[in-house]
Amino acid sequence: MTLMLLDSASLYFRAFYGVKASIPAPDGTPTNAVRGFLDMVSTLITRYHPTDLVACLDQDWRPAWRVALLPTYKTHRLADQQTAPGGGGAPPGEAEPPGLAEQVPIILDVLDALGIAAVGADEHEADDVIATLAERATVPVDVVTGDRDLFQLIDDDRDVRVLYTARGVTKLEVMDAAALRARYGIAPAQYADFATLRGDPSDGLPGVPGIGEKTAASLLARFGTLDALLDAAASRDPHLAGVAGKLNAARDYLTVAPRVVGTVRTLPLPTVDTALPSRPPDAERLLELAERWGIDNVLGRSVKALGSAP
Numbered sequence: 001m002t003l004m005l006l007d008s009a010s011l012y013f014r015a016f017y018g019v020k021a022s023i024p025a026p027d028g029t030p031t032n033a034v035r036g037f038l039d040m041v042s043t044l045i046t047r048y049h050p051t052d053l054v055a056c057l058d059q060d061w062r063p064a065w066r067v068a069l070l071p072t073y074k075t076h077r078l079a080d081q082q083t084a085p086g087g088g089g090a091p092p093g094e095a096e097p098p099g100l101a102e103q104v105p106i107i108l109d110v111l112d113a114l115g116i117a118a119v120g121a122d123e124h125e126a127d128d129v130i131a132t133l134a135e136r137a138t139v140p141v142d143v144v145t146g147d148r149d150l151f152q153l154i155d156d157d158r159d160v161r162v163l164y165t166a167r168g169v170t171k172l173e174v175m176d177a178a179a180l181r182a183r184y185g186i187a188p189a190q191y192a193d194f195a196t197l198r199g200d201p202s203d204g205l206p207g208v209p210g211i212g213e214k215t216a217a218s219l220l221a222r223f224g225t226l227d228a229l230l231d232a233a234a235s236r237d238p239h240l241a242g243v244a245g246k247l248n249a250a251r252d253y254l255t256v257a258p259r260v261v262g263t264v265r266t267l268p269l270p271t272v273d274t275a276l277p278s279r280p281p282d283a284e285r286l287l288e289l290a291e292r293w294g295i296d297n298v299l300g301r302s303v304k305a306l307g308s309a310p
Contacts, residue, residue, distance in 0.1 A: 004050035007145035033103040042305035052274040056129040057120030072204040113286040115277040131263030154188035185217040193226035196257040
């Protein structure tokens with residue numbers, strides 16, 4: 001048994017930009033993100049054979065409580081913010097470009113008709129939903145995402161790994177503790193501290209000036225945690241040499257950023273049936289959606305993928 005958790009926005013953004021918008025629905029609505037997303041899910045099911053699957057949603061892509069801690073959090077994305085998806089009960093999304101917003105409700109409708117669970121949480125991101133479901137899991141977990149922040153969830157003891165989509169679903173990188181250490185020289189539990197020190201422009205994390213990936217990794221290798229590192233900086237530990245001044249100057253940022261980067265693992269999520277069905281529970285509705293949106297071929301592949309699941 002395996003539980004697969006999808007970072008849904010990460011996948012449908014990739015689909016939107018990776019699939020040509022050449023085949024719209026009969027009413028002219030673009031369907032490239034729908035087609036690409038569903039093909040990705042079909043590929044994942046066929047290749048990895050999960051018994052359970054949840055499409056995790058961003059109910060709030062920039063939660064106020066994270067912004068209160070770090071005002072720069074995802075600030076740069078606001079300039080490109082488009083109208084959030086409306087209708088169909090779709091949750092607000094992250095800076096959807098024109099042509100994507102109207103496809104998110106279609107994706108959610110199709111997932112429902114296929115019998116695939118979709119879960120979000122008010123005032124939280126998909127990362128937090130994924131983290132909570134992974135924490136609760138009693139079976140191996142595969143997290144599918146293009147977001148490096150979710151590397152913090154890797155746990156060999158509990159058999160939680162990340163299927164990293166930076167190069168696409170057909171060229172996934174399987175990230176476990178050994179792969180993370182080989183890439184960055186850190187343990188999964190150190191990733192939030194590592195990202196805080198290094199910074200991440202894509203999330204509006206400024207990092208500590210003068211501290212890059214290699215320095216951040218070497219500091220954590222010696223001191224273990226950011227808290228221990230800050231204590232050493234305060235006491236001017238000789239092992240820090242000239243880095244102590246940089247850390248002390250960034251102390252205000254360093255005391256709050258790990259809570260922004262860190263995932264919430266205790267959300268009171270609703271109970272849902274995560275088991276993948278062997279066939280769609282609502283075939284009639286699926287046929288209606290296929291006809292309405294002109295996606296019969298891609299839905300045929302989705303149904304075939306369900307039949308291949310354990």
